[in-house]
Structures are given as structure tokens and as C-alpha cells.
Amino acid sequence: MNLQGKGKESVTYDAIVVGTGISGGWAAKELTEKGLKVLMIDRGRDVKHVTDYTTAMKESWEFEHRGRVTDQVKKDYWAGYRTGYTANEEHRHFFEKDIDNPYEETRRFDWIRGYHTGGRSLLWGRQSYRWNERDFTANLEEGVGIDWPIRYKDLAPWYEYVEKFAGISGSKEGLDVLPDSHFQPAMELNCVEREVKKGVESKFAGRKIIVGRVAHLTAPTEEQTALGRGKCQFRNRCMRGCPYGAYFSSQSATxxxxxxxxxxxxxNDKIVYSVIFDDEKGKATGVKAIDQNTKEEVEYFAKIIFLNASAVNSAWIMMQSKSKTHPNGLGNASDQLGRNIMDHHLGVGATGTWEGFDDMYYYGRRPNGIYIPRFTNWGNDKRDFLRGFGYQGGASRGRAEDEQGFGAGFKNAQTKPGPWSVNIMGFGETLPDPTNKFTLTDKKDKWGLPIIDFDAAWGKNEWKMREAMEKEAKDMLEAAGVKNVTTYHDKEKAPGIGIHEMGTARMGRDAKTSVLNANNQVWGAPNVFVTDGAAMVSASCVNPSLTYMALTARAADFAVKELKKMNL
Structure with a gap:
């Protein structure tokens, strides 16, 4: 429906933000606070803060299947089920049914989606780390991919800006490999984690074990409480939605x-599938969308557009945005749109038991663990692969076991804690590779929109790194005094498993090798900005969401200044 005249005026705004997840929420916050009238579009249903967290206060016995997965769930969530992410009925309603949102795989890719207000900001792991200076220069130094068009110093003030608003708990460590953030008080390591920390740090020079840095409020500021946010309650039921607003999400904060x-x-319920581009004006004028329920076509118009639909969906929209100026898709003169898919590879680590501290336990269910910053290919450490990895994990106690498994003894055992266990799992960096990609097929979904085909896999560098991730995990735990150490290495894990997809519309220094410039503007469409995972040029080995936030706040500031100068 192409609305004209007064009808067009009713759907015209200063800015359009496509997507309501972590980066989309930040775009909406920044643009509205700077005085722009903003339309924020989500392809899925509305999920209201607190009200629609329907399982947040339920106990395990209140769920129909007690955590078991039915045959119908296995069919409906075929991609999510094989990863384990959608197996739990406590939060399955925040994930999309793969049967209703199909995609194909030349090579396996686990595409995990959450189409609703807030997107995956309701589901993320909340681990929040700054990138370091070398993360922005490694491509150039090693001749990998292309060079980032920005450096750490360009993003540092924006890291601090978003950290103060979001609320990141953590400890200052003074590490060059993992720059400190603006922190709220750190969560505490438990007794066994402190012993493992002492053991590892005394045996391995240059290695550190710290508490994870997470977007959970431990000492809310006035600004945060004014938004209705409260202190973390250590329930660790975060993926159900936090009724206290303690962890950062679009619903609770932006x-x-x-x-x-x-x-x-x-x-809500509007699937944006194309950006409208005016060849004569040399810029975008709006977006095209289809109602997911009625299938009605609609167009919206604005002076600037932020695409924040996630790395895959933002690039999917751009691929369909063809015009005389952009015949190969919006900003795609480089043919890099949809290429260079990166994710963090995981599923490799070690586990063991700790003897002692049988009289010790811990408070609540801390929604966090330990973190071991990258140490490979750093300082004097040289390996036969590029880049590095960090570890996440922790120590905990399960229930005591009763050999009979029934009767009074079994019931009594359920009330007693069992032995301490320790686990660490690696998160490794993936190198950008243009052959790791997705394309549009001729097949259509139920809305008549093209289905994606993924073609991506871990490369030789990742496989070499995984061997080191396994070995180093075992060596550290054993050196720290952990007993019965065994390693694990899930070789079936495929890209997408980290839910950190990146790189499909990368930033760069010229239109011949990239899709976006240093300010996240689309080449040849200067009033279109992309600030989600699609923009990433490399992957680092730390969780990327904090960097998405900083990039978004920085780009929004630039966009408004350029708009006021009449440059957009």
C-alpha cells in the first residue's frame, strides 16, 4: 500500500529503527533523546515488561512437561532443539518456531531467533566485555580480512557512555587484553573458585581468573531506578524475563x-523486508514491510533509517533493497553483503571435582561465573594459530546421590548438597572468511519473502584453536588442584551456536571491500545506518553486545549532528 498525500504524512517520521533488540533499543533511546520523532518496528509480537514474563515466577514443578521435550517440540523447533537452546519450556515462548521460519543449509548454521519486542535482549547471556586495542588492529597486522576503519580510542568514550546507563558489574583488573569498564560492584567468587584462581595464577604467569562482567545491576543508580530497575536478586531465571529489571534489556532500560x-x-507484527531508495536524491526515503498476520503491505518514511534487525536479518533486508544505484543490494558494490559470517566457537573445555569445603555453600543462584581472559598469542605466548580464546565457567554443588535412587534415602539425599564440581569452557575467535556466507534462495516463506541458505563452517584456524582450548583447560584445572579432570570437545558444534553472528555487512575504509563506512553509514546510502552484528569486521573472543551498544550510540550521535547540518 503506497500511501500518498496526508496518508503518507501519517507514516512519516524523522527516523525509523528496524528491530527492538540490544542495538535497536539503543538507537531508539539515543535518537528520541536527541529530539527526533522515531518509529521503531518489530516483526514479531509485543512483549511488555513484567506483564508478559509469564513464567518468571513459576517453580519447576508448575511446568506441564517438567523440562522434558515432546516430539512436537522437536519438530517445531528443529534448529533450536539440536542446540539445546529451545529445549526448556521455561523460556521456549521467547524463541521462534523454525518450522514457521524456515531456512536452508548448504553447510550447517544454527540460526537462533527471537521475534518480539526486545528480541534477544531478553535471552542474551549478559556477559559484557570491552574489546582491546589489538582487536581493532589484528586484521591489518595479520593480513586477515580488511582493516577496521576505527580504533579502540574511537569507541572508548562510547563504551563508558553505554556502561553507565546499562549497568555492568565487574572488577577492575588493569589488563591490556581486557580493558576495564565503568563498573558497578562485582559479584563474588565462591570458595572453590577462589582456590582455583589462586592455583592457576600461581602456576601460569600472565593468566587471570576473574568474576564475569555482566549487565546486572548490583548498585542501581538514580537514573536506573527512575526507569523502574532494581538490584539483581540472584534468581538466575533471566531468560524468562526479569520482573525486577535487574539485567539490561530493551524492555527494562532503553x-x-x-x-x-x-x-x-x-x-509490532510488521516484517520490514526492503529499504526504499530514491535514485535521484541519492538516499533512502523509507522502508517496505508486510504485516505478519494480515499480510498487508505497508510503507513507512523517514529522513534516516537504522537497520538493527540482527546480523542476518539486516543483511537480508539489504539484499532485497535493489535499485538502479544499488542493483546488487543496498551498499553491495563490494559483493560482501551476507559474507564473512563469524560467531564464537564453543563446546570445548574441561571439568572435574574439588575435594573439601563440604561445609561450605554459596548465596542464591548467581547469574554469572568466572572468566579467564585470553592469554594465547598475547605477550610472549605464541601459537600455530591466529588470535585467541577466553573461558567461562565456575564451581558449584549439585545434589547428593543415593545409590538406591528411591525411597526415604533418595528423598533425604535431595535435601543435601553433593560434591563440588568445576567447569571451564572456551569461547574462541572466528576469523572472517568471505566463503562463510548466506544467500537468498528462490524459495519463499509464507509471507512470500525469500528463504535464506547458509553456507558456513569453522576454518583450519578455528580447529587448531579448539585443540589448544581443550588442552589448556585440562592443564589449568589439574595445576589448580582439581581432581578427576576430564575434557570435552563437541565437534558437531556449528557456526551460530554462540548466537553471536557477525560480519554480514561489515564496516571498512572503501566501498570496494565493505558495506559500511567508519560511521556505520551504508556506502551510497548515507542516511542508512547499520549498527548491529552485521557491522563487525572481526570477532574478538569476547561477547560482542557491549560493542554493538557503543557503536550504536556513536552512530546515532553522528547521524543527528549530520541531520542538523542538512547533510542527510
Missing amino acids: IPAAMKTNNLTLV
Whole structure:
């Protein structure tokens, strides 16, 4: 439906933000607070803060299947089920049914999606780390991919800006490999984690074990409490939605902030599939969408557009945005759109038991663990692969075991904690590779939109790295005094498993090798910005969401300044 005249005016805004997840929420907050009238579009249903966290307060025995997965679930969530992410009925309703949102695989890719207000900001692991200086220069130094068009110093003030608003708990360590953030008080290591820390750090020079840095409030600021956010309650039921607003999500933080300005309009159930480009003006004028329920076509118009639909969906939209100026897709003169898919590879590590501390336990269910920053290919450490990895994990106690498994003895055992166990799992960096990609097929989904085909896999560098991830995990635990250490290495894990997809519309220094410039503007469409995972040029080995936040705040600031100068 191409609305004209007054009808067109009713769907015209200063800015359009496509996507309501972590980066989309930040775009909406920043643009509205700077005075722009913003339309925020989500392809899925609305999920309201607290009200729609329907399982947040339920106990395990209140769920129909007690955690068991039915045959129908295995069919409906075929991609999510094989990863384990959608197996749990406590939060399955925040994931999409793969049967309703099909895709194909030349080589396996686990595409995990959450189509609703807030997107995967309701589901993320909340681990929040700054990249270091070398993360922005490694490509150039090693001749991998292309060079980042920005450096750490360009993003550092924006890291601090988003950290203060989001709320990151952690400890200052003064590490060059893992720059400190603006922190709220750190969560505590438990007694066994402190012993493992002492053991590892005394036996391995240059290695550290710290508590994870997470987007959970431990000492809320006035700004945060004014939005209705409270202190973390250590329930560790985060993926059900946090009714306390303690962890950072679009629902708890950025959307409420944007709504307070009275400049935000939120529209749900509209699948944006194309950017409207005016060849004569040399810029975009709006977006095309289809209602997911009625299949009605609709167009929205704005001066600037932020694509924040996630790395895959933002690039999918751009691929369909063809015009005389952009015949191969928006900003795709380089043919890099959809290429260079990166993710963090995991599923490799070691586990064991700790003897002693039988009289010790810990408070609550801490939604966090230990973190071991990267040490490979850093300082004097040289390997036969590029880049490195970190570890996440922790120590905990399960229930005591009763050999009979029934009767009074079994019931009594359930009330007693069992032995301490320790686990660490590696998160490795993936190198950009243009052959790791997705393309559009001729097949259509139920809305008549093209289905994606993925073609991606770990490369030789990743496989070499995984061997070191396994070996180093075992060596560290044994050196620290952990007993019965065994390693694990799931070789069936495929890209997508980390849910950190990146790189499909990368930033760069010229239109011949990249899709976006140093300010996240699309080459040849300067009023279109992409600030989600699609923009990433390399992957680092740390969780990327904090970097998405910083990139988004930085780009929004630039966009508004350029708009005021009449440059957009």
C-alpha cells in the first residue's frame, strides 16, 4: 500500500529503527533523546515488561512437561532443539518456531531467533566485555580480512557512555587484553573458585581468573531506578524475563527511556523486508514491510533509517533493497553483503571435582561465573594459530546421590548438597572468511519473502584453536588442584551456536571491500545506518553486545549532528 498525500504524512517520521533488540533499543533511546520523532518496528509480537514474563515466577514443578521435550517440540523447533537452546519450556515462548521460519543449509548454521519486542535482549547471556586495542588492529597486522576503519580510542568514550546507563558489574583488573569498564560492584567468587584462581595464577604467569562482567545491576543508580530497575536478586531465571529489571534489556532500560521522551512510536507484527531508495536524491526515503498476520503491505518514511534487525536479518533486508544505484543490494558494490559470517566457537573445555569445603555453600543462584581472559598469542605466548580464546565457567554443588535412587534415602539425599564440581569452557575467535556466507534462495516463506541458505563452517584456524582450548583447560584445572579432570570437545558444534553472528555487512575504509563506512553509514546510502552484528569486521573472543551498544550510540550521535547540518 503506497500511501500518498496526508496518508503518507501519517507514516512519516524523522527516523525509523528496524528491530527492538540490544542495538535497536539503543538507537531508539539515543535518537528520541536527541529530539527526533522515531518509529521503531518489530516483526514479531509485543512483549511488555513484567506483564508478559509469564513464567518468571513459576517453580519447576508448575511446568506441564517438567523440562522434558515432546516430539512436537522437536519438530517445531528443529534448529533450536539440536542446540539445546529451545529445549526448556521455561523460556521456549521467547524463541521462534523454525518450522514457521524456515531456512536452508548448504553447510550447517544454527540460526537462533527471537521475534518480539526486545528480541534477544531478553535471552542474551549478559556477559559484557570491552574489546582491546589489538582487536581493532589484528586484521591489518595479520593480513586477515580488511582493516577496521576505527580504533579502540574511537569507541572508548562510547563504551563508558553505554556502561553507565546499562549497568555492568565487574572488577577492575588493569589488563591490556581486557580493558576495564565503568563498573558497578562485582559479584563474588565462591570458595572453590577462589582456590582455583589462586592455583592457576600461581602456576601460569600472565593468566587471570576473574568474576564475569555482566549487565546486572548490583548498585542501581538514580537514573536506573527512575526507569523502574532494581538490584539483581540472584534468581538466575533471566531468560524468562526479569520482573525486577535487574539485567539490561530493551524492555527494562532503553525502550522505557525512549518512551519517556514522548518521541517514540512502537509498531509490532510488521516484517520490514526492503529499504526504499530514491535514485535521484541519492538516499533512502523509507522502508517496505508486510504485516505478519494480515499480510498487508505497508510503507513507512523517514529522513534516516537504522537497520538493527540482527546480523542476518539486516543483511537480508539489504539484499532485497535493489535499485538502479544499488542493483546488487543496498551498499553491495563490494559483493560482501551476507559474507564473512563469524560467531564464537564453543563446546570445548574441561571439568572435574574439588575435594573439601563440604561445609561450605554459596548465596542464591548467581547469574554469572568466572572468566579467564585470553592469554594465547598475547605477550610472549605464541601459537600455530591466529588470535585467541577466553573461558567461562565456575564451581558449584549439585545434589547428593543415593545409590538406591528411591525411597526415604533418595528423598533425604535431595535435601543435601553433593560434591563440588568445576567447569571451564572456551569461547574462541572466528576469523572472517568471505566463503562463510548466506544467500537468498528462490524459495519463499509464507509471507512470500525469500528463504535464506547458509553456507558456513569453522576454518583450519578455528580447529587448531579448539585443540589448544581443550588442552589448556585440562592443564589449568589439574595445576589448580582439581581432581578427576576430564575434557570435552563437541565437534558437531556449528557456526551460530554462540548466537553471536557477525560480519554480514561489515564496516571498512572503501566501498570496494565493505558495506559500511567508519560511521556505520551504508556506502551510497548515507542516511542508512547499520549498527548491529552485521557491522563487525572481526570477532574478538569476547561477547560482542557491549560493542554493538557503543557503536550504536556513536552512530546515532553522528547521524543527528549530520541531520542538523542538512547533510542527510
